[in-house]
Amino acid sequence: MFEKWTYKLNESMTIEQLLREKWMVSRKAIHEMRMAKSITNLSGEPLRWNEPLPPGTELTFHLPDASSSYIPEEECKLTIIFEDEHCLVVSKPKGMPTHPNAPNETGTAMNEVMAYIKNYGGEYAEHAHRLDSGTSGLLLIAKHPIAKGVFDRMLEEKKIVRTYEAEVKGQLKKDEGTVNAAIGRDRHHPTRRRVSPSGQNAITHFRKIKVLKDSTIVHVTLETGRTHQIRVHMSHIGHPIIGDTLYGGPAQPDGYRLHAFKLEFIHPFTGKHLVIEDMKKQ
Template sequence: MFHYTTKENDMTVEQLLRERWQAGKKTVHELRMEKGVKDVEGEPLDWRSPLPTGTRLTFEFPHAPSTYESDHADHLDVIYEDEHILAAVKPAGIATHPATPGEKGTFMNQVIAYVREQGGDYAEHVHRLDKGTSGLILVAKHPIAKALFDRLLEQGQITRMYVAEVDGEMRRPRGSIHYPIGRDRHHPSKRRVSPSGQSATTHFRVIRRTADSTFVEAELETGRTHQIRVHLSHIGHPVKGDTLYDGSETPDGNYRLTATKLSFVHPFTGELTTVELD
């Protein structure tokens, strides 16, 4: 369930859902059939009646549960949360979501446990992080938020920043890496720079250098699988711990790569929203 206050005069519920938010047909149909859009008194609204600016709406989703098994949420580090989304930290070494039904021990198992403790039953990740990568993941708390944030991600309107420790001394203080990325025909889970791959751009700047490594901040302009890992390896500076792409080994086997910042214009409030690790 979430609340929304209309910002335009004479907009109908139908227009808000179908035109402004472009919510999925299934979601719209279920909301209509279940009379899931109500006023402040809890009364169902006529979807075709124009509403004045400032009308307070309540959206309820009676049949929109997520199917993840609940796991312990004791150690879940939630950095940001509102009615629509939350951003929490995925530790390195665990998967973002289950690979098979009933699997536990992933980030989303912890998230759904947290959401259910608060009386909710829906949580779906907007993007993913590799198992060896740590950091911020954005999670939608209802189906309309999922649709809107998926669209923002697809359109490149969610800024995602990472910090990586890479092997060697990176001499260029900043730059951009423009290489297309495709599948590696010789390794099922590996990607490589390929002329026939999808276009990909990563911006970077050096933060500091050590005797055998360089710390860089990287920003994704596109979101290809393993993009930062592939790009940094291709220019001769693989992420430490990322042995798949020729990085040096780390004691714990995890990558020295952390998603540190998310920034976007919130589709429900219109405000620039930034979530950042300390």
């Protein structure tokens, strides 16, 4: 869909430094781009990769062909919240998996995204993070392999802030707080996770928004991205999410109430500070 795009340097550096140090592109991808002479000036002339370029230099990227293996649905019914030539942000409804778990599986958000991508002549789309099937909200999609690698690194370095809204059982006394408790697998259940000293480091911040009769609305941000992290941590402090029966929440016919409503980050290719929101729960 977007085989060519431009990037303006905001400081003096070589192409090698931009790819390897700033964006941390893999050695294999850098080698492929070098062999294909994928980076030129605006006139289409190849540039020396180890020659420092002045601030303001505009580079044109002609990316090698890349494709994703998701089977496209007949049409994309997801709401597109944001799009540019590097990424796509969609709103995933509750009850839909983020991605297939088997080669021929369909009915996931990525199958729908691929329908949208192919409709515009593209072949590549990969999710930068994932949402549990029962969680609705914003999903960040990379539209080319360089973006995928950069977004992966930004998530690892906590440069993409993800904020969720949840309704939890009971009335929280604290206005805000942090849960710092490692999460591991529950040996007694195939899908459940639990707080465990031997698990992976997990940090969740929460802030009270509204107190209801028997529950509390909270906004939650993640420092780490462990499986079921918000669900495990809120249950751990005695306030499981309403509808989340797996972690002790009271049953609800519409499932558990957790919605990813905001993504905030500095766009790695445009430098713009993006705050993308979707308060509509699907």
